[in-house]
Amino acid sequence: MNPILRPQTLCFALVLAACGQRDPRYGLSMATLPPVAAGSALFYVQPALDRAVVVDTGTTDPTVRSVALGTGAALAVPRAAHAEALVLSRGERGSDGVDPAPASLAAVTATGTARRWTLDAPFTALSQSDDGRWALATFDPHAVSERLLFNPNELALVDLDAAPSATNPVVRTVRSFGGVPQRVVFSPAMVVAGERRVLAVVLSDAYVTLLDLAHPDRSEVTVRLTLPEDTRAIAPSQVLFDVENATIYLRADASNDLYVMRLVQVTPASATSEDFRPALNQLAAGTHPSDMALTGTAAARRVLVVSPGSQDARLLDTVANTSTVLPLSAPANHILLFGADATAPATTALLYGTNGVASAVSFVALTDLAARRSLNVETLQLGRTIGDALPLPERKVVLFSHPSGTTGSLSLLDLSQRTAAPIYSEASLGGARFDGDRQTVWVAPDGLQRLGYIDLDGFRPGEVRLDAAATDVVALGGAARRVAALHAGAEGWFTLIDGAQPTRAHARSVRGFLLEGLLDEGAQ
């Protein structure tokens, strides 16, 4: 292993020792938010220092840069489809000697630049569209507000491709029936009422709100999932989009129906009214449906649903609104669709049950399923109950963990061969990660100075000894297949591992980068 120690470590220590009248800034926390990997860079956000430290591993020697952020950074996430990190800062409410500061959202690049949008409220949650263009800042209903008063139904829509302006972000309060936004899901771009657009679907208790991102000035559309007198706790939990048919499928906890919203064109009532309206329908989906997947063609769309409550799977004809019931030998609560290769249409569904409900999985051939029914179902016994699963359809494998005393054991299910290879492991799958090209799965066992991996090409396991226990492992983008094993330490420490040559000899330790700039700052 090749250690790379940053020189600032020593300098910072000397400065600390020499201080007589300590600057208050020396008392600021060095703690970081969970590091974010985006592109070839790792982003460490230090809220107390109002900055992000960016370590770009794309160069021979990692480059370290410090980027100023808004006050009170609370959340850092990779920007979808971009080599950037998004940092949500809650601002400063102000106190004696401390000026108030607004909340903000920053997009930080690997090269150390940042774009910042000021927000009106100290939001705590962030959602993004798949293409990374749109971000929606909301309040996490479970987060501490740290404000005397706040409106949990307020949200801010940010166009990340556009500069800050009077219309970016768009801040609004969505209509409420007593609930608050729990989650936001973005649609792919789809043609609705003759116009290509992206929708944000805000999931709240017993209702959903549709926001048209192409026309953020228009009224939102709110769809209730229960009648006022209905006391069921219908909590939306899964959203699928049928792009060809401009239809949204919604699964909700405590409902045995799937909600189908077909977006049909209407004449707007006013200039700020929408030109579409959901036509709501509900499909009976067995008892306690737990997962759904869209199959078939646009003209004959089907929804495959697993319903552990009724121990079956159902193929729902969305046109006829009929269902084909497939009794299952093994209860299932998850669906994984896969085809001949990563780009081919799905021809088979793997139905499996996690959390100890099943020790077998079912393969369901989707072709002519409504007619052939159980003839299309094949059950594979694994011999052990399934605890957790890591599906990797591109590689045609699924990694299952099996609860087995204090140590875990794994199975690698080959979707093509329909075989399950047992792999004994001392670690659980809790922190397992795939590398960038999803060829290797990495596990950082808690408290162990080793990083485990399984090469999915040959199901070959291995491990790399580290200098310290890893707290997490993250995959890095870029040309090389690399992962970073993160270590605890205020100075910043990770081990960079070459996925193509996962050995200790080819690993490099990068350490001390969080001290970047501290000495310069203290000398000012």
Next chain:
Amino acid sequence: MKAYTLTLPLVFAAALDACGSASNDSLAGPRFDTDAGTQPRADVGSTGGAGFADGGLPRETGETRSFQTPQGGARHVYVANPARDHVEVIDAETLAISSVEAGDGPTYLATVPNTDTALVLDVNAPTLALLQTTATGTTSRSFDVVDGANAIAIAPDAQHAVVFLDTAQPNQGVPAGSFQEISVLDLRPGHESSLALSVGFRPTGVTFSGDGATGYVVTEDGVTILDFAALTGPRLVPTVSFRDDAVTADDAGVDGGAPHISRDATVADVAVTRDGHLALARVDGTSLLRAVDLRTRVAQTVDLGSEVTDLDVAPDGSFAVAALRSASRVVRIPLPDGLGDAAMRTVISLPGEVTGSVTLSPDGARALVYSSVAATDHATLLDLAGTTAPSLLHLRKPVRAVAFAPDGRTALVVHRHADGDAHAPGLDLATQIDRSPGYSLLDCASRFSVLALTDTEVGPFMLVPDGSSAFVLLRDDARNIARAQRVSLANFTVRDVLLGSPPVSVGAVSLSHRVFIGQDHPEGRITFVDWSTGTQQSVTGFELNSRIVE
């Protein structure tokens, strides 16, 4: 032909569709026809006695149509939503849903046959909404009506409707005031209006002449005649009594020779002939029929010699058929001449059979004779138009109800079953059949029947207007049974229609050739089934649809 029978505890039992022209019950709701048998009464006419085959058989129950289930129009289905003061209108072809305001608590709903016009009564106000759906949407117009009204009858020409409080039906409590007020609605375009009228005590049903020009309100006091053309303003309308109300010396015990009807007697199965000339009823628990000429108001009594347990009038009004259960006979009475001339009547004896009820086919050419209370699995098919001898049908299970297809070629017979688990281990086949619910399909021409056993009670059913198929609803919530059976009346094959939630009602949308099955679902669910192809579509959440806000 009688679409349904109202069995009333006090005085009248009315066959509302006795002349085939009653309002809008030809498309929606269950189609039961059951034996309206009675307990023997000792004080009137001839009663059952020693030697009669059915002594002690209990009164049989009738089935009624609900105004609270979805109702079908020509293309649209109307669903009253009293909680929201709206009626949801569902296009059976596109499944598009619209919602229209319909007063305060719209609850009781009826549609005008073969049109997209609906009438809905409010329970929180004495108002009725007239809904009319066109390509541009549904309009709603409100009318004042009698307080507490819960029943609607629409004339066959759709020009008039009568609404009233039927105390025998589900209602919101009897309001203070008169039980004798009705509202007559003029539905003619440009003349829409409501007129309050007083009728006999406790109206129980309304029937109409074939041309729709006259309505007949059946009440405890008799039949009130509504000449719609003459109803231009407030007035008293005539009520013709079935009783002999004259006070004579006979009351002191002197018998003048004619059968005497007690002042406490009740009449049942009231029917009015299609031409509106004659009203006919049986005197409950007796061997007597009472006929009233509605033009001259002259009444006559006919003694058939044995208790009349059912009475049906042919759709064209040319004859009536009376069931004499105790005598195992059926009597065909030409109208009106057979009332006064016993020689013109045809007595059909069916020795050994329990002839408690009779159901005529829609064309009046055939009749099924049976009992819905006796432990017999026999029924008898009568050829009333030809000369074919009565055919005894071995149905293998006792009869609960009978319905003919609209074309009269086939019939659906719903069976009763014995108590006990049909699937208990060790049972022989006969016991399993006895304990199983089910129904039979009958081809009238060949007398061929098919028994279909079901795994739960047979619920509401209907035979589609063109007679090609029947739909039977099956529901058992404890066993997650929620389906319908689509029965081809061409070959008697049965296909399951799986439903997402328990079925509660079935009706038809005539222009769309679709049956709609209303289901028990928190947000409302209706499944449409093409009765020719079996293709089905469901719409759920139509009440939620109207709550989408922007």
